[in-house]
Amino acid sequence: MIIRSKRIMTPLRTIDGYIEIDNGIIKRVSAGEPKTDNYEDYSDYIIMPGFIDLHVHGYGTGSLTHEKSMESVIRMGQSMTRQGVTSFLPTTGTDSLEATAEMMSAIDKAMDSWDSTKGAEILGAHLEGPFINKEYKGMQKEEYCIHPSIDIFKTMCESLPIERIQLMTMAPELDNALELISYLNENDVQISIGHSAATFDTIKKLKNFGLGGVTHMFSGMKGFHHRELGVAGSALYFDDLYCEFAKQTGLTVLPEAVDLTVKVKGFDRITLCSDAVGLGHVQEPFYHYIRKTEFVPCGDYVLLKNDNGNEKKLNRFSIEDMTEIEMGYLESVKNLVNINGFTLQNIMKIASENTAKYINQYHRKGSLEEKKDADIIVLDENLALIQSYVLGTPQINV
């Protein structure tokens, strides 16, 4: 298969050319005309590598958090291709060890059953907790925040082999953290500092044992102070730490705070994630205190009851309905472009290249280069999604 466009974004430059795909792999990326008439012509649409979402609990028609099933993980990935995401880490939240095992097992089965006709590729798991600090729990469940323990972690891995755990968010200031950090590091699990009260000194001391960056920069962490830099200040200070920014509504983290981070760190150490949860899939009535809305499950539907009296009923299995209630990856990208003035090159870096590098997958993901997976998205000039390819398989309207 050959894809043609005047704007193919490669790591070095944007070319007017084509991508030849063979068996899901990019065989050739070249400027100029294909040597055949048999190609998909995207004219002057933008062609770029698919986004990689390293932090997503649920989205659209699926939710690991709320449904904890293999099917739900697959549905998440299918919905995400509508947002330009071609691979992802389904992400557990901090929950009881039983619930965590259920989630991890769902991911394991989803990975076994996945093929490229089934949405974004599942690259493995991101475990957000349970080894986090309740002082900075955010929306995680306080009663399940526990201290690091290799024994507990090994038990967890009975539901999902450690080779399938790509990333763990934890609080390195907790007792016995170093032991777990070292173990994770030896087993090639990337570690993000998150939901953490860690001090500058703790981070400085433990960083080189395997701490790669921070989870949802600025949120759920000890903030910057000029006499104690905290997690936020440390993430700004240490050049090599990655900063993950979660969905860019412009409210949770102000655009100016994002700009400041970029000013300090450049684009090489910024990643973008959705941190979406698949809100439509709550299993019990759930009150969202920021939105001032109660989400009430009712069969295939979810009822939204706003404090202002408004009600709305949405289909949990309709991607259109679900897109309405939760911001997707591409929407964050549009905000970064329109509000922060990021270029598409910046976006390619933080959404595809850096995310792939962070979990050591850049040898096969994150850029349009020969021998890499054909994870490709097509956008129009307003950044509306035209098509997503996962390993060369088109995901939309097929």
Place this chain on the structure above:
Amino acid sequence: MIIRSKRIMTPLRTIDGYIEIDNGIIKRVSAGEPKTDNYEDYSDYIIMPGFIDLHVHGYGTGSLTHEKSMESVIRMGQSMTRQGVTSFLPTTGTDSLEATAEMMSAIDKAMDSWDSTKGAEILGAHLEGPFINKEYKGMQKEEYCIHPSIDIFKTMCESLPIERIQLMTMAPELDNALELISYLNENDVQISIGHSAATFDTIKKLKNFGLGGVTHMFSGMKGFHHRELGVAGSALYFDDLYCEFAKQTGLTVLPEAVDLTVKVKGFDRITLCSDAVGLGHVQEPFYHYIRKTEFVPCGDYVLLKNDNGNEKKLNRFSIEDMTEIEMGYLESVKNLVNINGFTLQNIMKIASENTAKYINQYHRKGSLEEKKDADIIVLDENLALIQSYVLGTPQINV
């Protein structure tokens, strides 16, 4: 008079050459040998422009804050030449309007009586308050923090003409601030945001009416938060705002916090001040809660009673004794060089060039260039001060 050295720091480069001084003014700065044998040879000592301290309440043998006299202001300036400072703004603290008038009048008289044999040049006043926010009073007196008022300000100017007020620290979020800001701006008074709870929006709105920067960055101001940037975040965010750093003990503001600021803003918008107060000159027993020491005046002496039982008696009019109890400008410079790794070019920028520019005195101060004042310091390679010239007049051992 001619000064010769192998390391004369000019704005463009360090030269092996000489400076010719005529009537207090630099007549010529040139590489090469002077055309006469009649010169002061500083061999390979460092020659740089004198430092300009824009924020100093007292130092060494004098204290505007504690003595409120013309003589004390002159003594401050004499002591400061030992620290490489060749011009300064004696700085009032927030006090009763009567006490403020007394301080302003002392500055006025000191300026009238000053000549270059009497220490560092008095460039005018810096008024730190009284229009500041008591919420961020720091060590200022809460009961005298008042709302901005042009009428009160005009009354204040009866003790010191507005032409002699170079800088005012104020809180722009207080009622009627804009009116005063505009008035100060029309009268060429620079304005620093300090002791302030101003939000990002307030600063954004008022900035272009005349706010030039912030006083003692990070201290006495609304700190950075990712949903409300505050004064600290705004100072980082807006490229054109100057950040004043007060004495660099390494404790008040961590070196890493200084480094982060430089990473964001570069060196063009950083200034260095001492914010010293002349602690030895207290008029009544004063307990310093950070040092855990009581300062008790006793005639020409001051008695230091530490909480740990140690006592020490020091002569208020001995520069050596006074240097012991308060960090001087050059000591901050040494810390920035030794701890933060600043180069002498960086120091020249933040201590001489930027400070001069901030109060619109760069046409005559802040660099070693022809037609500028011969405010020159000589340092050895360990940054020990060898000599200070104020308008060509040597200040040490004469």
